[in-house]
Amino acid sequence: MRRWGLVWVLLLVVTLGLSLPKLIACMEDVDVDAPRAEVDDDDFWEDIEDDEEPATASKSKSAAVMVDFTEAATVLSSKGSPVVLAKIDAIVNQITAGRYKIKGFPTILFFRNGSDEIFPAGLSSDEIVNWIQKQTGHPATTVSSSDEAEVILSKNKTVVIGRFEEFQGSDYEQFLAASMEVSDVEFLRTTEAGAAKAFSAAMADSVPSFGLWKRDEGFETFDGAFNTEDLAAFVNLNKFEVVTQLSSQNVGKIYSSSVKKQVILFGSREEVSAVRVLYKAVAKRFKNALMFVWVDNADEDFAKPMLTMYGIPDDELVVAGFDNSNGLRYVMDAEFNEQNLVTFAEKFVRGNLDLHYKSERIPKENNGDVKVVVGKTFESLVLQSPKDLVLLVHTPYCFDCESMGKAFVKLAKHFKGDSSLIFAKIDASANEHPALKVVNYPAILFYSADGRTKEPEVGYIKPYIKKLVKFVDEQVQRRTAVNSDLSQEDERSETVKEVIIAPDTFIASTITDADSLKVADADSGLKGSFLEVPSPTDPESELIAGTETSAVPPRSQVADASEVVHIVEKENRDREVEESDSSEISHKDEL
Structure with a gap:
């Protein structure tokens, strides 16, 4: 066993059985000449508390992070970084994973002087590289000439640059502090007018100056006061593309944005590509008010839960809205075109959109003993029914719902001769309505024909015919008694x-x-x-x-x-x- 000395290590802990990659901390006896190594419990330092050099830890639930992790290792190696990236299988090497109580996914820990803290960056290769460089080197890369600037522009999608007379003073210190606050964007510094001009002509004539450059959108100039909070806020507000793909790797970063209202375009990559120009043009009109993103419906692990949450099909191009500040959801029901998209966005900004309640498609045939209710038909079939209605509210994942469904069919047949009763069911996991307020499943709701403005009677009953019949009879008799009292x-x-x-x-x-x-x-x-x-x-x-x-x-x-x-x-x-x-x-x- 040997101590590495001044070598920093980023260790990727992977649970190969679950395909859940994770990053954790520092070890010894690996090949430090390789940009990415592999270790086990026997290699891990027992006395990491004595080491004064930083190491890092992270986890992710996407196997795709392995690609970014390897790419980051290659980039850091080419830059001469002292950090060695390695991986460990947490299923096989549970001692190491257990020692740092790795439970949530993803989690990143940063070790320094024997203590650990939450790692704030994301898991893309750029984020890993930028964060490591800021922790192990200077927080801002120096650009000395226009040629160096051109090389940087050719290799990056987004960078921040500050121009100063010299690398000292209050403005410069605020710039460095802001760099440490924003871990996922590379910060550049220069004193050369030519280098600054490569990013923006305006920077050549203004000192100090600060701005953010994006390959697809050009340069955005900061015109506020040079203080850490405002500089960091400017970068966080403008670092996203006008239209960004929302995925499992960046969802946390997007949700942490100060822009809380998101317009989401659901569709296949081909469908989104066909309308991207229009979508991007509208997005530019609402910059800093709304964040425009899109979701690839083919990404089942990420897209399917979102499609289910909205109750929308995966074979259509759909525009939705999500307010991250309160969790409210909206869907654009109109045809996808520029005018309808602008109208939807304007109402979203003003807070004038109608809330979206998910609904399955209306069934073409609905003539059985038990009617099928969906979100779109709840008003007409349930609340406006001229007869007493018994509604089974169920979900596909509740324990008793399957047996209750069978018992409910028998219940409907039992009362088939009673023309004053209607029996219906609704899947609460796929259908919503503001008047449907059930939290436990299965539930039997009795809607009285003459009292539909009131809350229905709710019964949480075991799936036995006798108990169900008793509940229905009691509700009918109660309604009878009420009618009698009134008249x-x-x-x-x-x-x-x-x-x-x-x-x-x-x-x-x-x-x-x-x-x-x-x-x-x-x-x-x-x-x-x-x-x-x-x-x-x-x-x-x-x-x-x-x-x-x-x-x-x-x-x-x-009566x-x-x-x-x-x-x-x-x-x-x-x-x-x-x-x-x-x-x-x-x-x-x-x-």
């Missing part, structure tokens, strides 16, 4: 009806001034099914019930003959439920 005074003066129950048909005939209501079976006569409901003038009198009619409530709780029909029908259904439970639900976990 009780009028009801006392109304006539009482005699209801004849024919097979599959209900016929109501009116009788006047009666103190009782008679219900008979049209096919079999009374046969003991005759019942009397006490007069509403005597609400305390007891119910005189015939065969199997004990569940019928006092007359004061019955009209149709409710009595429901009561008698309920008695028949209850018998069916008992039979169903005994024959179909023979053990606890059948459903």
